[in-house]
Amino acid sequence: LFAGPIEFVKGVVSMSGLPPADRLEVCFAGRSNVGKSSLINALTGRKNLARASNTPGRTQEINYFALGESRHLVDLPGYGYAEAPVAIVAKWQALLKQFLQGRATLRRAFVLIDTRHGVKAVDEEILTLLDKSAVTFQVVMTKADKVNRETREANIAQVMGALARHPAAYPEIIVTSSEKGEGIETLRAIIATLE
Ligand code: GTP
Ligand code: MG
DSSP states (O other), rough: OOOEEEEEEEEEESGGGGGSSSSSSEEEEETTTTSSHHHHHHHOOTTSOOOSSSSTTTOEEEEEEEEEETEEEEOOOOOTTTTSOOHHHHHHHHHHHHHHOEEEEEEEEEEEEETTTOHHHHHHHHHHHHOOOOOSEEEEEEOGSSSOOOHHHHHHHHHHHHHTTTSSSSOOOOEOOTTOOTTTHHHHHHHHOOO
């Protein structure tokens, strides 16, 4: 599906450190611990490409991965990490904002929402930020394997309700489990089709 190597490119802490804007990019944003790094690993079929961890705030940089010759996957620092120092949070927020609003090659921003929890206040902040950006954003629900059918349906409905207040959002959501593989093929196909 993606010809060429899949590999870590670099981690950056400021806009000036970003790699050349010469590839189509998709990024993964979401609360700390929502499963961004795990999703990148599942998508690429590489177990330890992005470092996944139980410690919230594990990914503190913008991490770039090459997906074949023509695409970048971008793992963003998680937000809403309660124990993070205020100064760090402010720095992350500023960088996220600059990135989401100012990266010309960014073709889609996937906003990850935990299927157990639905859209929280901190997620609303990101959705509002994305409303004002030029990039198409789409919700990916994570950790679907952790909930029963009832919770799943209720939280999908809650997310759809929240998205109705963000008309710029892509109307379809993708329900995934990096653990069980649900939705991974669908997401891979979306990334492959973007131009
Ligand atoms: P930060 O880098 O801290 O922002 O976290 P992250 O969003 O990258 O989350 P990460 O991928 O590190 O996953 C956090 C925890 O959730 C890890 O213990 C993962 O193993 C677990 N996890 C991620 N995705 C899934 C999933 O689909 N199912 C289950 N059961 N666990 C998952
Ligand atoms: Mg991570």
